């Protein structure tokens with residue numbers, strides 16, 4: 378059984394008289410020790426999906442439907458107490474702005490120790506300091522960081538602290554939401570490599586939310602492509618990069634110079650995301666798809682297996698029998 382099983386998940390935000398469906402019928406499995414990149418342009422629902430898994434969506438405005446099983450437990454049905462037992466210990470997250478959540482007036486080590494103690498009380502002060510310093514060293518930070526204040530660290534060092542916090546209790550699943558986006562390319566590459574080493578050692582699975590396909594290419598085994606709240610393609614990264622199935626994935630890859638030849642070949646996908654407050658008729662990408670057929674505007678394509686490891690939701694790939702569904 379997969380570590381994380383997402384089944385037909387939909388999330389709608391209700392604000393005033395508007396209802397925006399940010400995630401629309403997504404199903405996805407993450408295996409133990411897997412690494413899955415979730416890509417898509419801004420507003421495609423990547424963060425909403427992550428927040429739903431973490432149960433961090435605003436209860437008053439967000440309505441969640443579907444099922445999420447984590448280690449067999451129904452995440453959407455757990456009470457606060459059960460959830461707080463899972464968070465950090467089994468399910469941890471690093472946000473792009475995680476660094477902002479540290480207090481500016483306390484030293485890094487003391488803050489990490491406080492977070493550590495929330496879940497593990499067995500260590501005395503000296504043991505705890507040793508544990509935290511070891512953790513800092515595991516993300517290649519020097520021991521002196523323990524006694525520094527957040528403002529004394531560079532962006533890269535702060536993000537390493539956030540990753541150290543995420544790894545602190547050796548979670549089974551780590552979710553990174555644009556966690557390395559703000560860093561320069563060299564620092565980002567270094568941090569990703571170190572993180573992957575640690576994951577292997579600690580046997581951690583990872584979901585990585587990013588709009589940057591090149592990050593997924595180097596740091597993930599699988600990729601899930603999202604468009605306007607829908608999961609349009611899923612499969613092993615190298616297969617998807619070499620042979621994308623969905624026209625949206627193709628467009629996304631064509632806008633990257635590193636994947637498709639010379640710079641003057643770069644082109645964005647014409648058009649913009651549809652209005653998420655309107656009901657979707659047919660394929661959600663049809664208006665921007667240069668291959669759209671009449672059926673694409675009438676019938677929603679089913680999320681269909683293309684091979685054992687690959688899936689896509691496209692009438693062009695699914696063929697006529699799927700179009701009829």
Ligand SMILES: Nc1ncnc2c1ncn2[C@@H]1O[C@H](COP(=O)(O)OP(=O)(O)OP(=O)(O)O)[C@@H](O)[C@H]1O
Pocket residue numbers: 390391392397398399417418419420421422423424425426435438588653
């Ligand atoms: N708290 C909220 N209340 C209302 N609407 C929201 C809320 N959070 C997100 N949305 C809307 O849901 C849609 C998906 O947003 P989301 O942040 O999940 O996408 P994303 O792919 O992560 O985008 P980005 O890469 O810009 O973070 C957007 O239309 C957004 O405006």
